[in-house]
Amino acid sequence: MSVLHTLVWFLVAIGILVVVHEFGHYLAARLAGVKVLRFSVGFGKPLLSWRVGPDQTEWTLSPLPLGGYVKMLDEREGEVPAAEAHRSFNRATVWRRIGIVAAGPLANFLLAIVFYWALFMHGLPAMKPLIGEPPLNTPAAAAGLAAGDEIRRVNGIDTPTFQDVRLNLLRAGVAGEPLQIELVDGRSVQLAPPAMRDENLEQDTLRPLGIVRYDPVIEPVIGSLAADGAALRAGFKPGDRLLAVDGKAVADWQGWVKLIRAHPAKPLRIEFERQGQPAVITITPDAVSEAGQQVGKIGAGPQIDEAVFAGLMTEVSYGPLEALWQGTAKTWEMSVFTLEMMGRMVLGQVSWKNLSGPLTIADYAGQSAALGWISFVGFLALVSVSLGVLNLLPVPLLDGGHLMYYVAEVLTGRPVSERTMEIGGRIGMTLLLLLMSFALFNDLQRLLGG
Incomplete structure (x- = not known):
């Protein structure tokens, strides 16, 4: 991007x-009844300006985009004609x-x-609230949760998507509340809230619990190659089926991702199959810095069976009135959560590392678009x-x-x-x-x- x-x-x-x-x-x-003198988008000396309306309000576009302002008639900021004094903000x-x-x-x-x-x-397309196999020795594994379980509610709040599961587990984890998880099959389990290292709230809430998103097994077949990736440089092509590395078989794409990430800048002898014929290529994954650690990447994506993933998706939609209610409830919920997070930052209960600035917002804007x-x-x-x-x-x-x-x-x-x-x-x-x-x-x- x-x-x-x-x-x-x-x-x-x-x-x-x-x-x-x-x-x-x-x-x-x-x-x-207060007179508006200027409506500015951005700060600084105006780049563009024009006057509109009976009050000839000046509308301006300024070079610094991080905000804006509305300037109103005010006797504290300058002389105001007596005939307009009653329209001053201060009066x-x-x-x-x-x-x-x-x-x-x-x-x-x-x-x-x-x-x-x-x-x-x-209608919002989203992943169903299905969980993957919980890692051993985690609260989710101890509670008997298994791959394919679908979560219906967290602490009494409906979770129609996995994103809702993530958000509600995050909220409960930050608050230190016990977690009551209800499943579609009627089971209900209670998990103890994890002790969080709060530099990364989402990971430190979900990972210790053992709650992971369900991912279907993906065949180890290359579907796409990045133009500047190690896989293309080494000679791989779309359609190649990966078989083994250094003589050890790897069964699925997820296994290959883990293996490649664990070997940054280290040569790997990969056995694969191209159009039914066996072949071997030695590749050195690029070393990429990620969250302060070096990981390996080769710039290859899997060949996806759309039918498999279609079964994992859902759509959240409502009629006009119910959608308005849900939109209002969502806005209230996010407002309370944002305020709660700010309060916990001030009290030192949540790390200031979770605070994002304009660069992160710009990055998210580009990614979401x-x-x-x-x-x-x-x-x-x-x-x-x-x-x-x-x-x-x-x-x-x-x-x-x-x-x-x-x-x-x-x-x-x-x-x-x-x-x-x-x-x-x-x-x-x-x-x-x-x-x-x-x-x-x-x-x-x-x-x-x-």
């Missing part, structure tokens, strides 16, 4: 989310100011609901929820910080002093810079670590 592809889809994603967020502020301000009632500020995050939540509603209406519109819309919904939650945090400079000031004004009957807001602004700027530094550091670690 090219850098240009990633950049374009990142800008598309950020553009959609920022426009919706700021349009929430803009629309609420207009409804409250609006405290409840109207609360509505204007809250409208941005609310717009992000509404966008997520609309996206999830559309996805549930269309490459998988199709369903994946990309799902990505947008998730990030929109995160953006809404983040902006409601009681941190000065964020929407939540302004709401904190206005709530204090409601309780005390007088506005927060300019000095207090000035100090709060400095504290908020420091916190946001620290947050961005952590996020960028994590992004760079992920990129450098493969």
Whole structure:
């Protein structure tokens, strides 16, 4: 996937989310009778600008895409003509100011609901909640779970897809809750929550439990070759059936993947069959850094029997009203989980290594777009929820910080002093810079670590 592809889809994603967020502020301000001077997508000196409407609001596109803003008429920021003073933001009632500020995050939540509603209406293709053979000496193996078991519920919550299983196990694992797993065949088992090394929450929740996704046996036949891969350089062709390495037979594609990964930069003598004729090639897997470790890769993909995988797929879809309810429930569920994760980071119960920044978001934007519109819309919904939650945090400079000031004004009957807001602004700027530094550091670690 090219850098240009990633950049374009990142800008598309950020553009959609920022426009919706700021349009929430803009629309609420207009409804409250407050004059809007500028609607900016991005920060910095405008690249493009035009004026629209009776108030000649300036709409601008600026070069720094990580956000945007709506500038309203405000007597604290400059001289205001007497005839328009009543339309100043600072003269609006405290409840109207609360509505204007809250409208941005609310717009992000509404966008997520609309996206999830559309996805549930269309139908979401996903893997069935089938599990593979649990590794020995894991809680899943001790509980008698076996390959092909289908999970119906986790802690009373329905899990129509394997992704739902993963999410609910992750939530329960982070909270340290016991895990009650109900199967389609009527069995019910309870697993103890694993002790997590929280640098990688998903792996450290599922792996110690022994819950793995069911994968059918894949024949060891090469279906595709990467243009710059070791397999193509060595002379392999699509259709070649892999048989053995250094005289030891390997039965399936999964076995070959494990073997290749375990031998980075080490020559392997591979016996294979091409059009019914035996042959031998010596290949040296490329050494690739992945999660801080060197693994071997040869740039080959398997020949897939589509009929086998079709039986492992399901589609989650609902009628219009049920889809709206499910979309709202999904947005609420992800909002609560995001807030819970943020709280556990602050308390030191979850590692800050799980925090992602703009580089990771850009990477996910590109990857999800490459998988199709369903994946990309799902990505947008998730990030929109995160953006809404983040902006409601009681941190000065964020929407939540302004709401904190206005709530204090409601309780005390007088506005927060300019000095207090000035100090709060400095504290908020420091916190946001620290947050961005952590996020960028994590992004760079992920990129450098493969």
